[in-house]
Amino acid sequence: MLEFIFQGACNDIKKTSHKWQTPSNIALVKYWGKTHPQLPKNASISFTLNNCNTRTRIDFNKKQNNNSIEFEIFFEGKIKEEFKPKIADFFDRIKKYCPYIYDYRMVIYSENSFPHSSGIASSASGMSAIAMCIMNLEKDLNPNMKDSYLKQKASFLARLGSGSASRSIEGPLVVWGKHLDIAGSSDNYAIKFPYKTHPVFDNYQDCILIVDKGEKDVSSTLGHNLMHNHPFAEQRFKQANDNLKKISDILQNGNLKEFISLVESEALSLHAMMLTSNPYFVLMKPKTLEIINKIWNYRRENDSNICFTLDAGANVHLLYPLSEKKEVDFFIKSELLKFCQKNHYICDYTGSGSKKINS
Numbered sequence: 229m230l231e232f233i234f235q236g237a238c239n240d241i242k243k244t245s246h247k248w249q250t251p252s253n254i255a256l257v258k259y260w261g262k263t264h265p266q267l268p269k270n271a272s273i274s275f276t277l278n279n280c281n282t283r284t285r286i287d288f289n290k291k292q293n294n295n296s297i298e299f300e301i302f303f304e305g306k307i308k309e310e311f312k313p314k315i316a317d318f319f320d321r322i323k324k325y326c327p328y329i330y331d332y333r334m335v336i337y338s339e340n341s342f343p344h345s346s347g348i349a350s351s352a353s354g355m356s357a358i359a360m361c362i363m364n365l366e367k368d369l370n371p372n373m374k375d376s377y378l379k380q381k382a383s384f385l386a387r388l389g390s391g392s393a394s395r396s397i398e399g400p401l402v403v404w405g406k407h408l409d410i411a412g413s414s415d416n417y418a419i420k421f422p423y424k425t426h427p428v429f430d431n432y433q434d435c436i437l438i439v440d441k442g443e444k445d446v447s448s449t450l451g452h453n454l455m456h457n458h459p460f461a462e463q464r465f466k467q468a469n470d471n472l473k474k475i476s477d478i479l480q481n482g483n484l485k486e487f488i489s490l491v492e493s494e495a496l497s498l499h500a501m502m503l504t505s506n507p508y509f510v511l512m513k514p515k516t517l518e519i520i521n522k523i524w525n526y527r528r529e530n531d532s533n534i535c536f537t538l539d540a541g542a543n544v545h546l547l548y549p550l551s552e553k554k555e556v557d558f559f560i561k562s563e564l565l566k567f568c569q570k571n572h573y574i575c576d577y578t579g580s581g582s583k584k585i586n587s
């Protein structure tokens with residue numbers, strides 16, 4: 229990707245600091261399976277969330293030598309040595325595109341709006357926040373940079389940290405992965421869904437029911453790798469790409485019944501890949517299934533448009549239109565809360581992506 233290689237600085241910056249807030253996202257059509265270096269085997273689309281986000285500040289101080297990448301990471305006020313290897317890998321992958329990171333000592337201060345041990349993946353919001361801070365430094369070095377380039381390169385960099393992080397720069401609907409029916413789509417970075425969406429999807433609600441706060445038994449890196457040699461892999465990649473075409477039409481025409489069946493099928497297909505890999509594994513918990521059954525009953529009895537999706541974990545994302553918020557709030561409190569660990573759930577809705585924080 230020659231277009232993302234830094235072309236040289238116009239300014240000499242000795243010291244600067246940037247702070248960005250970037251969101252988590254929830255995929256409607258899932259990415260599961262990749263090739264090196266973090267290129268997806270199929271295209272995916274996600275809702276960008278509003279309330280679940282990471283806030284990261286990076287202090288950049290120019291150093292004497294430029295022969296190594298130096299950084300510290302503080303998470304929620306405490307130094308976090310255990311986060312260093314993943315971020316060091318990330319810097320290693322982006323150094324070719326951002327060689328100026330050798331020139332600065334970087335101190336990273338990061339915090340999440342959602343509890344760390346809530347089973348909500350923070351790699352998407354975490355990596356995209358670092359990518360935005362780095363790109364803000366690049367803009368200081370090269371002020372003529374266009375905003376569209378900044379965001380595209382930030383998505384490209386974030387992708388090298390965690391695939392789904394590429395979808396956490398913009399909102400409310402983002403596509404990552406080359407797809408013939410989505411103009412401008414690319415495997416290298418994510419783009420905003422380029423077509424006008426039906427108003428029923430405005431402020432679409434996502435209530436995350438926390439079934440299990442623990443660390444996952446199987447990391448997503450391992451899960452992606454199990455898609456190599458998976459007996460159903462090719463079929464799955466085709467299904468996802470077909471579903472992306474279908475959901476693109478649905479998002480434009482507002483057919484919620486079709487939306488529900490596609491989104492739930494995607495969630496279960498993702499988990500079906502886990503159930504049928506070698507070695508196989510199960511990330512759902514009994515309460516995940518109890519919630520799913522409750523949702524199906526509620527939908528049948530109330531002619532509701534509520535549906536669920538799942539990430540690579542046991543938590544259930546309840547998706548529904550804003551117009552049904554009052555009824556669904558009542559349903560959650562009266563029937564679903566008992567399945568949540570310590571009655572914990574987080575109500576969120578679609579958001580517009582990364583935001584600069586002026587401190």
Ligand code: PMV
Nearest residue numbers: 255258259390391392448540
């Ligand atoms: O970005 P990763 O490597 O954490 O993979 C994310 C995969 C899923 O969250 C399960 C699906 C998706 O498209 O977000």
